[in-house]
Amino acid sequence: MxxxxxxxxxxxxxxxxxxxxxxxxxxxxxxxxxxxxxxxxxxxxxxxxxxxxxxxxxxxxxxxxxxxxxxxxxxxxLPRDGSATLGVVVIGAVQGDFHDLGYSLVAKQLELAGFEVHQLGVDVPPLTFIDQAQEFNADIIGLSAFLITTIPKCKVLIDYLRDMGLRDRFRVIIGGGQTSQDVADQMGADGWAPNAVEAVRLCRNLMEQRRAAASA
Ligand code: B12
Missing domain, CATH: 1.10.1240.10 (Methionine synthase domain)
Incomplete structure:
Protein backbone atom coordinates (compact mmCIF):
# COMPACT_ATOMS: atom_id res chain seq x y z
CA MET A 1 0.00 0.00 0.00
CA LEU A 78 8.36 11.44 12.01
CA PRO A 79 12.11 12.14 12.21
CA ARG A 80 13.32 14.51 14.92
CA ASP A 81 16.22 17.03 14.46
CA GLY A 82 18.53 17.65 17.46
CA SER A 83 17.26 18.31 20.96
CA ALA A 84 18.11 21.93 21.82
CA THR A 85 15.26 24.41 22.01
CA LEU A 86 15.51 26.70 19.00
CA GLY A 87 12.85 29.06 20.29
CA VAL A 88 9.39 29.18 21.83
CA VAL A 89 6.27 29.27 19.69
CA VAL A 90 2.61 29.66 20.66
CA ILE A 91 0.27 28.62 17.89
CA GLY A 92 -3.44 28.12 17.32
CA ALA A 93 -6.42 28.92 15.12
CA VAL A 94 -7.75 32.47 15.37
CA GLN A 95 -11.11 33.43 16.83
CA GLY A 96 -14.03 31.94 14.88
CA ASP A 97 -11.84 29.36 13.14
CA PHE A 98 -12.16 25.64 13.93
CA HIS A 99 -9.71 24.25 11.36
CA ASP A 100 -7.08 22.57 13.51
CA LEU A 101 -5.40 20.09 11.15
CA GLY A 102 -3.15 22.72 9.52
CA TYR A 103 -1.68 24.33 12.62
CA SER A 104 -1.35 20.96 14.41
CA LEU A 105 0.90 19.79 11.59
CA VAL A 106 2.94 22.99 11.80
CA ALA A 107 3.20 22.56 15.59
CA LYS A 108 4.37 18.96 15.21
CA GLN A 109 7.01 19.81 12.61
CA LEU A 110 8.29 22.69 14.75
CA GLU A 111 8.56 20.37 17.76
CA LEU A 112 10.43 17.81 15.69
CA ALA A 113 12.78 20.55 14.51
CA GLY A 114 13.60 21.47 18.13
CA PHE A 115 11.21 24.31 18.99
CA GLU A 116 9.24 24.45 22.24
CA VAL A 117 5.65 24.67 21.04
CA HIS A 118 2.49 25.52 22.94
CA GLN A 119 -0.73 24.70 21.08
CA LEU A 120 -3.55 27.00 22.13
CA GLY A 121 -6.36 25.21 20.28
CA VAL A 122 -9.04 26.62 18.01
CA ASP A 123 -11.22 29.74 18.21
CA VAL A 124 -8.55 31.60 20.18
CA PRO A 125 -9.29 35.30 20.84
CA PRO A 126 -6.45 37.75 20.04
CA LEU A 127 -5.90 38.71 23.68
CA THR A 128 -5.58 35.05 24.69
CA PHE A 129 -2.77 34.62 22.12
CA ILE A 130 -1.01 37.67 23.61
CA ASP A 131 -1.58 36.55 27.18
CA GLN A 132 -0.24 33.05 26.48
CA ALA A 133 2.71 34.40 24.50
CA GLN A 134 3.69 36.47 27.54
CA GLU A 135 3.06 33.56 29.91
CA PHE A 136 5.34 31.20 27.95
CA ASN A 137 7.84 33.94 27.08
CA ALA A 138 7.33 33.09 23.42
CA ASP A 139 9.51 34.29 20.56
CA ILE A 140 6.93 33.61 17.87
CA ILE A 141 3.13 33.77 17.71
CA GLY A 142 1.69 31.50 14.98
CA LEU A 143 -1.79 32.31 13.72
CA SER A 144 -3.76 29.87 11.61
CA ALA A 145 -6.79 31.09 9.64
CA PHE A 146 -8.69 29.23 6.91
CA LEU A 147 -11.72 31.42 6.31
CA ILE A 148 -12.04 34.82 4.66
CA THR A 149 -14.09 35.78 7.72
CA THR A 150 -11.35 34.81 10.22
CA ILE A 151 -8.18 36.01 8.45
CA PRO A 152 -8.81 39.64 9.58
CA LYS A 153 -8.38 38.45 13.20
CA CYS A 154 -4.64 38.16 12.50
CA LYS A 155 -4.52 41.89 11.84
CA VAL A 156 -6.55 42.58 15.00
CA LEU A 157 -3.91 40.76 17.04
CA ILE A 158 -1.04 42.62 15.36
CA ASP A 159 -2.80 45.94 16.05
CA TYR A 160 -3.33 44.99 19.71
CA LEU A 161 0.36 44.13 20.07
CA ARG A 162 1.29 47.54 18.67
CA ASP A 163 -1.20 49.38 20.89
CA MET A 164 0.06 47.46 23.95
CA GLY A 165 3.69 48.36 23.15
CA LEU A 166 4.53 44.67 22.59
CA ARG A 167 4.97 44.58 18.81
CA ASP A 168 8.78 44.23 18.97
CA ARG A 169 8.65 41.53 21.60
CA PHE A 170 7.07 38.85 19.40
CA ARG A 171 7.43 37.75 15.79
CA VAL A 172 4.00 37.09 14.30
CA ILE A 173 3.58 34.53 11.51
CA ILE A 174 0.42 33.51 9.73
CA GLY A 175 -0.75 30.59 7.62
CA GLY A 176 -3.80 28.61 6.52
CA GLY A 177 -5.54 27.74 3.27
CA GLN A 178 -6.76 31.16 2.14
CA THR A 179 -3.75 33.20 3.34
CA SER A 180 -0.75 34.29 1.26
CA GLN A 181 2.48 36.24 1.49
CA ASP A 182 0.58 39.30 0.20
CA VAL A 183 -2.01 39.00 2.95
CA ALA A 184 0.76 38.66 5.54
CA ASP A 185 2.58 41.72 4.17
CA GLN A 186 -0.59 43.80 4.08
CA MET A 187 -1.35 43.14 7.72
CA GLY A 188 2.23 43.72 8.84
CA ALA A 189 2.98 40.12 9.90
CA ASP A 190 6.62 38.98 10.13
CA GLY A 191 6.14 35.97 7.90
CA TRP A 192 3.90 33.49 6.11
CA ALA A 193 4.41 29.90 5.05
CA PRO A 194 2.38 27.67 2.72
CA ASN A 195 3.07 24.46 4.64
CA ALA A 196 4.61 22.95 7.75
CA VAL A 197 8.04 22.37 6.21
CA GLU A 198 8.31 26.00 5.08
CA ALA A 199 6.97 27.11 8.48
CA VAL A 200 9.98 25.46 10.16
CA ARG A 201 12.34 27.24 7.75
CA LEU A 202 10.57 30.55 8.42
CA CYS A 203 10.79 30.15 12.21
CA ARG A 204 14.49 29.21 12.01
CA ASN A 205 15.17 32.36 9.94
CA LEU A 206 13.21 34.57 12.31
CA MET A 207 15.14 33.18 15.30
CA GLU A 208 18.46 33.77 13.51
CA GLN A 209 17.46 37.38 12.81
CA ARG A 210 16.39 37.77 16.42
CA ARG A 211 19.71 36.45 17.77
CA ALA A 212 21.67 38.61 15.30
CA ALA A 213 19.71 41.70 16.40
CA ALA A 214 20.23 40.86 20.10
CA SER A 215 24.01 40.48 19.69
CA ALA A 216 24.43 43.64 17.52
C1 B12 B 1 -11.19 19.83 6.50
C2 B12 B 1 -11.95 21.13 6.33
C3 B12 B 1 -12.91 21.46 7.27
C4 B12 B 1 -13.13 20.65 8.54
C5 B12 B 1 -12.00 21.00 9.53
C6 B12 B 1 -11.58 19.79 10.34
C7 B12 B 1 -10.41 20.13 11.24
N1 B12 B 1 -10.36 19.35 12.32
O1 B12 B 1 -9.58 20.99 11.01
C8 B12 B 1 -14.53 21.14 8.99
C9 B12 B 1 -15.58 20.19 8.46
C10 B12 B 1 -14.73 21.29 10.51
C11 B12 B 1 -14.65 22.46 8.24
C12 B12 B 1 -15.59 23.42 8.57
C13 B12 B 1 -15.82 24.54 7.81
N2 B12 B 1 -15.22 24.88 6.64
CO1 B12 B 1 -13.62 23.98 5.99
N3 B12 B 1 -12.35 23.06 4.97
C14 B12 B 1 -11.70 21.97 5.19
C15 B12 B 1 -10.73 21.70 4.00
C16 B12 B 1 -11.30 20.59 3.12
C17 B12 B 1 -9.33 21.31 4.39
C18 B12 B 1 -8.64 22.25 5.37
C19 B12 B 1 -7.51 21.52 6.05
O2 B12 B 1 -7.52 21.25 7.25
N4 B12 B 1 -6.52 21.10 5.25
C20 B12 B 1 -5.43 20.28 5.75
C21 B12 B 1 -4.24 21.12 6.05
C22 B12 B 1 -3.18 20.23 6.67
O3 B12 B 1 -3.79 21.58 4.80
P1 B12 B 1 -3.08 22.96 4.48
O4 B12 B 1 -4.00 24.09 4.34
O5 B12 B 1 -2.21 22.71 3.33
O6 B12 B 1 -2.22 23.24 5.81
C23 B12 B 1 -0.93 23.79 5.71
C24 B12 B 1 -0.91 25.31 5.54
O7 B12 B 1 -2.19 25.89 5.54
C25 B12 B 1 0.03 25.76 6.63
N5 B12 B 1 -0.56 26.37 7.83
C26 B12 B 1 -1.73 26.14 8.44
N6 B12 B 1 -1.82 26.85 9.57
C27 B12 B 1 -0.69 27.56 9.67
C28 B12 B 1 -0.27 28.46 10.65
C29 B12 B 1 0.98 29.06 10.50
C30 B12 B 1 1.43 30.02 11.54
C31 B12 B 1 1.80 28.78 9.36
C32 B12 B 1 3.09 29.47 9.19
C33 B12 B 1 1.38 27.87 8.40
C34 B12 B 1 0.14 27.27 8.56
O8 B12 B 1 0.70 24.57 7.08
C35 B12 B 1 -0.23 23.51 7.02
C36 B12 B 1 0.46 22.17 7.09
O9 B12 B 1 1.33 21.93 5.99
C37 B12 B 1 -10.72 23.10 3.30
C38 B12 B 1 -10.48 23.10 1.78
C39 B12 B 1 -9.00 23.11 1.45
N7 B12 B 1 -8.66 22.39 0.41
O10 B12 B 1 -8.20 23.76 2.12
C40 B12 B 1 -12.10 23.65 3.66
C41 B12 B 1 -12.32 25.17 3.74
C42 B12 B 1 -11.14 25.86 4.42
N8 B12 B 1 -13.50 25.26 4.59
C43 B12 B 1 -14.35 26.16 4.18
C44 B12 B 1 -15.59 26.44 4.79
C45 B12 B 1 -16.51 27.41 4.07
C46 B12 B 1 -15.94 25.86 6.02
C47 B12 B 1 -17.23 26.12 6.82
C48 B12 B 1 -17.65 27.60 6.91
C49 B12 B 1 -18.34 25.24 6.19
C50 B12 B 1 -19.72 25.47 6.75
N9 B12 B 1 -20.60 25.85 5.85
O11 B12 B 1 -19.97 25.34 7.92
C51 B12 B 1 -16.86 25.55 8.21
C52 B12 B 1 -16.23 26.62 9.11
C53 B12 B 1 -15.92 26.13 10.51
C54 B12 B 1 -15.10 27.16 11.26
N10 B12 B 1 -15.76 28.14 11.86
O12 B12 B 1 -13.91 27.08 11.26
C55 B12 B 1 -13.85 26.90 2.95
C56 B12 B 1 -13.33 28.31 3.27
C57 B12 B 1 -13.76 29.30 2.19
C58 B12 B 1 -13.35 30.69 2.51
N11 B12 B 1 -12.85 31.35 1.49
O13 B12 B 1 -13.51 31.22 3.60
C59 B12 B 1 -12.77 25.89 2.39
C60 B12 B 1 -11.60 26.56 1.64
C61 B12 B 1 -13.53 24.90 1.46
C62 B12 B 1 -14.07 25.58 0.19
N12 B12 B 1 -13.32 25.52 -0.87
O14 B12 B 1 -15.11 26.15 0.21
N13 B12 B 1 -13.76 22.54 7.22
Whole structure:
Protein backbone atom coordinates (compact mmCIF):
# COMPACT_ATOMS: atom_id res chain seq x y z
CA MET A 1 0.00 0.00 0.00
CA UNK A 2 1.70 3.22 -1.07
CA UNK A 3 1.00 6.86 -0.26
CA UNK A 4 -1.05 7.50 -3.41
CA UNK A 5 -3.40 4.63 -2.55
CA UNK A 6 -3.90 6.15 0.92
CA UNK A 7 -4.66 9.52 -0.72
CA UNK A 8 -7.25 7.82 -2.90
CA UNK A 9 -8.91 6.07 0.09
CA UNK A 10 -9.13 9.35 2.04
CA UNK A 11 -10.45 11.13 -1.05
CA UNK A 12 -13.18 8.44 -1.19
CA UNK A 13 -13.84 8.87 2.59
CA UNK A 14 -12.95 5.20 3.05
CA UNK A 15 -12.03 4.42 6.68
CA UNK A 16 -9.81 1.62 5.33
CA UNK A 17 -7.29 4.46 5.03
CA UNK A 18 -6.59 4.04 8.77
CA UNK A 19 -5.50 0.35 8.74
CA UNK A 20 -3.76 1.10 5.44
CA UNK A 21 -1.59 3.73 7.18
CA UNK A 22 -0.85 1.27 10.00
CA UNK A 23 0.20 -1.39 7.49
CA UNK A 24 2.32 1.03 5.47
CA UNK A 25 4.15 2.15 8.63
CA UNK A 26 4.76 -1.50 9.61
CA UNK A 27 6.06 -2.18 6.07
CA UNK A 28 8.60 0.61 6.50
CA UNK A 29 7.11 3.20 4.13
CA UNK A 30 8.49 6.72 4.71
CA UNK A 31 6.31 8.50 7.31
CA UNK A 32 7.03 11.85 5.63
CA UNK A 33 5.78 10.52 2.27
CA UNK A 34 2.75 8.92 3.93
CA UNK A 35 1.90 12.28 5.50
CA UNK A 36 2.57 14.56 2.51
CA UNK A 37 1.72 12.41 -0.52
CA UNK A 38 -0.87 10.26 1.27
CA UNK A 39 -2.85 11.92 4.03
CA UNK A 40 -2.54 15.62 3.13
CA UNK A 41 -3.01 14.86 -0.55
CA UNK A 42 -6.14 12.83 0.36
CA UNK A 43 -7.62 15.76 2.26
CA UNK A 44 -6.88 18.01 -0.70
CA UNK A 45 -9.00 15.67 -2.84
CA UNK A 46 -11.80 15.94 -0.25
CA UNK A 47 -11.49 19.75 -0.41
CA UNK A 48 -11.66 19.70 -4.22
CA UNK A 49 -14.79 17.52 -4.14
CA UNK A 50 -16.34 19.93 -1.60
CA UNK A 51 -15.52 22.87 -3.87
CA UNK A 52 -16.98 21.14 -6.93
CA UNK A 53 -20.22 20.31 -5.05
CA UNK A 54 -19.65 16.52 -5.03
CA UNK A 55 -19.24 16.56 -1.23
CA UNK A 56 -21.08 18.58 1.42
CA UNK A 57 -20.31 19.51 5.02
CA UNK A 58 -20.83 15.99 6.53
CA UNK A 59 -18.36 14.56 3.99
CA UNK A 60 -15.92 17.39 4.75
CA UNK A 61 -16.16 16.48 8.45
CA UNK A 62 -15.68 12.77 7.79
CA UNK A 63 -12.61 13.54 5.69
CA UNK A 64 -11.25 15.69 8.54
CA UNK A 65 -11.83 12.91 11.10
CA UNK A 66 -10.16 10.17 9.01
CA UNK A 67 -7.23 12.49 8.38
CA UNK A 68 -6.89 13.36 12.06
CA UNK A 69 -6.64 9.67 13.00
CA UNK A 70 -4.10 8.99 10.24
CA UNK A 71 -1.95 11.97 11.31
CA UNK A 72 -2.00 10.76 14.94
CA UNK A 73 -0.71 7.35 13.76
CA UNK A 74 2.08 8.89 11.65
CA UNK A 75 3.24 11.63 14.07
CA UNK A 76 5.30 9.41 16.43
CA UNK A 77 7.27 8.08 13.42
CA LEU A 78 8.36 11.44 12.01
CA PRO A 79 12.11 12.14 12.21
CA ARG A 80 13.32 14.51 14.92
CA ASP A 81 16.22 17.03 14.46
CA GLY A 82 18.53 17.65 17.46
CA SER A 83 17.26 18.31 20.96
CA ALA A 84 18.11 21.93 21.82
CA THR A 85 15.26 24.41 22.01
CA LEU A 86 15.51 26.70 19.00
CA GLY A 87 12.85 29.06 20.29
CA VAL A 88 9.39 29.18 21.83
CA VAL A 89 6.27 29.27 19.69
CA VAL A 90 2.61 29.66 20.66
CA ILE A 91 0.27 28.62 17.89
CA GLY A 92 -3.44 28.12 17.32
CA ALA A 93 -6.42 28.92 15.12
CA VAL A 94 -7.75 32.47 15.37
CA GLN A 95 -11.11 33.43 16.83
CA GLY A 96 -14.03 31.94 14.88
CA ASP A 97 -11.84 29.36 13.14
CA PHE A 98 -12.16 25.64 13.93
CA HIS A 99 -9.71 24.25 11.36
CA ASP A 100 -7.08 22.57 13.51
CA LEU A 101 -5.40 20.09 11.15
CA GLY A 102 -3.15 22.72 9.52
CA TYR A 103 -1.68 24.33 12.62
CA SER A 104 -1.35 20.96 14.41
CA LEU A 105 0.90 19.79 11.59
CA VAL A 106 2.94 22.99 11.80
CA ALA A 107 3.20 22.56 15.59
CA LYS A 108 4.37 18.96 15.21
CA GLN A 109 7.01 19.81 12.61
CA LEU A 110 8.29 22.69 14.75
CA GLU A 111 8.56 20.37 17.76
CA LEU A 112 10.43 17.81 15.69
CA ALA A 113 12.78 20.55 14.51
CA GLY A 114 13.60 21.47 18.13
CA PHE A 115 11.21 24.31 18.99
CA GLU A 116 9.24 24.45 22.24
CA VAL A 117 5.65 24.67 21.04
CA HIS A 118 2.49 25.52 22.94
CA GLN A 119 -0.73 24.70 21.08
CA LEU A 120 -3.55 27.00 22.13
CA GLY A 121 -6.36 25.21 20.28
CA VAL A 122 -9.04 26.62 18.01
CA ASP A 123 -11.22 29.74 18.21
CA VAL A 124 -8.55 31.60 20.18
CA PRO A 125 -9.29 35.30 20.84
CA PRO A 126 -6.45 37.75 20.04
CA LEU A 127 -5.90 38.71 23.68
CA THR A 128 -5.58 35.05 24.69
CA PHE A 129 -2.77 34.62 22.12
CA ILE A 130 -1.01 37.67 23.61
CA ASP A 131 -1.58 36.55 27.18
CA GLN A 132 -0.24 33.05 26.48
CA ALA A 133 2.71 34.40 24.50
CA GLN A 134 3.69 36.47 27.54
CA GLU A 135 3.06 33.56 29.91
CA PHE A 136 5.34 31.20 27.95
CA ASN A 137 7.84 33.94 27.08
CA ALA A 138 7.33 33.09 23.42
CA ASP A 139 9.51 34.29 20.56
CA ILE A 140 6.93 33.61 17.87
CA ILE A 141 3.13 33.77 17.71
CA GLY A 142 1.69 31.50 14.98
CA LEU A 143 -1.79 32.31 13.72
CA SER A 144 -3.76 29.87 11.61
CA ALA A 145 -6.79 31.09 9.64
CA PHE A 146 -8.69 29.23 6.91
CA LEU A 147 -11.72 31.42 6.31
CA ILE A 148 -12.04 34.82 4.66
CA THR A 149 -14.09 35.78 7.72
CA THR A 150 -11.35 34.81 10.22
CA ILE A 151 -8.18 36.01 8.45
CA PRO A 152 -8.81 39.64 9.58
CA LYS A 153 -8.38 38.45 13.20
CA CYS A 154 -4.64 38.16 12.50
CA LYS A 155 -4.52 41.89 11.84
CA VAL A 156 -6.55 42.58 15.00
CA LEU A 157 -3.91 40.76 17.04
CA ILE A 158 -1.04 42.62 15.36
CA ASP A 159 -2.80 45.94 16.05
CA TYR A 160 -3.33 44.99 19.71
CA LEU A 161 0.36 44.13 20.07
CA ARG A 162 1.29 47.54 18.67
CA ASP A 163 -1.20 49.38 20.89
CA MET A 164 0.06 47.46 23.95
CA GLY A 165 3.69 48.36 23.15
CA LEU A 166 4.53 44.67 22.59
CA ARG A 167 4.97 44.58 18.81
CA ASP A 168 8.78 44.23 18.97
CA ARG A 169 8.65 41.53 21.60
CA PHE A 170 7.07 38.85 19.40
CA ARG A 171 7.43 37.75 15.79
CA VAL A 172 4.00 37.09 14.30
CA ILE A 173 3.58 34.53 11.51
CA ILE A 174 0.42 33.51 9.73
CA GLY A 175 -0.75 30.59 7.62
CA GLY A 176 -3.80 28.61 6.52
CA GLY A 177 -5.54 27.74 3.27
CA GLN A 178 -6.76 31.16 2.14
CA THR A 179 -3.75 33.20 3.34
CA SER A 180 -0.75 34.29 1.26
CA GLN A 181 2.48 36.24 1.49
CA ASP A 182 0.58 39.30 0.20
CA VAL A 183 -2.01 39.00 2.95
CA ALA A 184 0.76 38.66 5.54
CA ASP A 185 2.58 41.72 4.17
CA GLN A 186 -0.59 43.80 4.08
CA MET A 187 -1.35 43.14 7.72
CA GLY A 188 2.23 43.72 8.84
CA ALA A 189 2.98 40.12 9.90
CA ASP A 190 6.62 38.98 10.13
CA GLY A 191 6.14 35.97 7.90
CA TRP A 192 3.90 33.49 6.11
CA ALA A 193 4.41 29.90 5.05
CA PRO A 194 2.38 27.67 2.72
CA ASN A 195 3.07 24.46 4.64
CA ALA A 196 4.61 22.95 7.75
CA VAL A 197 8.04 22.37 6.21
CA GLU A 198 8.31 26.00 5.08
CA ALA A 199 6.97 27.11 8.48
CA VAL A 200 9.98 25.46 10.16
CA ARG A 201 12.34 27.24 7.75
CA LEU A 202 10.57 30.55 8.42
CA CYS A 203 10.79 30.15 12.21
CA ARG A 204 14.49 29.21 12.01
CA ASN A 205 15.17 32.36 9.94
CA LEU A 206 13.21 34.57 12.31
CA MET A 207 15.14 33.18 15.30
CA GLU A 208 18.46 33.77 13.51
CA GLN A 209 17.46 37.38 12.81
CA ARG A 210 16.39 37.77 16.42
CA ARG A 211 19.71 36.45 17.77
CA ALA A 212 21.67 38.61 15.30
CA ALA A 213 19.71 41.70 16.40
CA ALA A 214 20.23 40.86 20.10
CA SER A 215 24.01 40.48 19.69
CA ALA A 216 24.43 43.64 17.52
C1 B12 B 1 -11.19 19.83 6.50
C2 B12 B 1 -11.95 21.13 6.33
C3 B12 B 1 -12.91 21.46 7.27
C4 B12 B 1 -13.13 20.65 8.54
C5 B12 B 1 -12.00 21.00 9.53
C6 B12 B 1 -11.58 19.79 10.34
C7 B12 B 1 -10.41 20.13 11.24
N1 B12 B 1 -10.36 19.35 12.32
O1 B12 B 1 -9.58 20.99 11.01
C8 B12 B 1 -14.53 21.14 8.99
C9 B12 B 1 -15.58 20.19 8.46
C10 B12 B 1 -14.73 21.29 10.51
C11 B12 B 1 -14.65 22.46 8.24
C12 B12 B 1 -15.59 23.42 8.57
C13 B12 B 1 -15.82 24.54 7.81
N2 B12 B 1 -15.22 24.88 6.64
CO1 B12 B 1 -13.62 23.98 5.99
N3 B12 B 1 -12.35 23.06 4.97
C14 B12 B 1 -11.70 21.97 5.19
C15 B12 B 1 -10.73 21.70 4.00
C16 B12 B 1 -11.30 20.59 3.12
C17 B12 B 1 -9.33 21.31 4.39
C18 B12 B 1 -8.64 22.25 5.37
C19 B12 B 1 -7.51 21.52 6.05
O2 B12 B 1 -7.52 21.25 7.25
N4 B12 B 1 -6.52 21.10 5.25
C20 B12 B 1 -5.43 20.28 5.75
C21 B12 B 1 -4.24 21.12 6.05
C22 B12 B 1 -3.18 20.23 6.67
O3 B12 B 1 -3.79 21.58 4.80
P1 B12 B 1 -3.08 22.96 4.48
O4 B12 B 1 -4.00 24.09 4.34
O5 B12 B 1 -2.21 22.71 3.33
O6 B12 B 1 -2.22 23.24 5.81
C23 B12 B 1 -0.93 23.79 5.71
C24 B12 B 1 -0.91 25.31 5.54
O7 B12 B 1 -2.19 25.89 5.54
C25 B12 B 1 0.03 25.76 6.63
N5 B12 B 1 -0.56 26.37 7.83
C26 B12 B 1 -1.73 26.14 8.44
N6 B12 B 1 -1.82 26.85 9.57
C27 B12 B 1 -0.69 27.56 9.67
C28 B12 B 1 -0.27 28.46 10.65
C29 B12 B 1 0.98 29.06 10.50
C30 B12 B 1 1.43 30.02 11.54
C31 B12 B 1 1.80 28.78 9.36
C32 B12 B 1 3.09 29.47 9.19
C33 B12 B 1 1.38 27.87 8.40
C34 B12 B 1 0.14 27.27 8.56
O8 B12 B 1 0.70 24.57 7.08
C35 B12 B 1 -0.23 23.51 7.02
C36 B12 B 1 0.46 22.17 7.09
O9 B12 B 1 1.33 21.93 5.99
C37 B12 B 1 -10.72 23.10 3.30
C38 B12 B 1 -10.48 23.10 1.78
C39 B12 B 1 -9.00 23.11 1.45
N7 B12 B 1 -8.66 22.39 0.41
O10 B12 B 1 -8.20 23.76 2.12
C40 B12 B 1 -12.10 23.65 3.66
C41 B12 B 1 -12.32 25.17 3.74
C42 B12 B 1 -11.14 25.86 4.42
N8 B12 B 1 -13.50 25.26 4.59
C43 B12 B 1 -14.35 26.16 4.18
C44 B12 B 1 -15.59 26.44 4.79
C45 B12 B 1 -16.51 27.41 4.07
C46 B12 B 1 -15.94 25.86 6.02
C47 B12 B 1 -17.23 26.12 6.82
C48 B12 B 1 -17.65 27.60 6.91
C49 B12 B 1 -18.34 25.24 6.19
C50 B12 B 1 -19.72 25.47 6.75
N9 B12 B 1 -20.60 25.85 5.85
O11 B12 B 1 -19.97 25.34 7.92
C51 B12 B 1 -16.86 25.55 8.21
C52 B12 B 1 -16.23 26.62 9.11
C53 B12 B 1 -15.92 26.13 10.51
C54 B12 B 1 -15.10 27.16 11.26
N10 B12 B 1 -15.76 28.14 11.86
O12 B12 B 1 -13.91 27.08 11.26
C55 B12 B 1 -13.85 26.90 2.95
C56 B12 B 1 -13.33 28.31 3.27
C57 B12 B 1 -13.76 29.30 2.19
C58 B12 B 1 -13.35 30.69 2.51
N11 B12 B 1 -12.85 31.35 1.49
O13 B12 B 1 -13.51 31.22 3.60
C59 B12 B 1 -12.77 25.89 2.39
C60 B12 B 1 -11.60 26.56 1.64
C61 B12 B 1 -13.53 24.90 1.46
C62 B12 B 1 -14.07 25.58 0.19
N12 B12 B 1 -13.32 25.52 -0.87
O14 B12 B 1 -15.11 26.15 0.21
N13 B12 B 1 -13.76 22.54 7.22
Missing amino acids: DASEIARLIGDLDTQAIPAVERALRDGESPVDLLQQGVIRGLEIVGQKFESGDYFLPELMTGGKITETCIALINPH
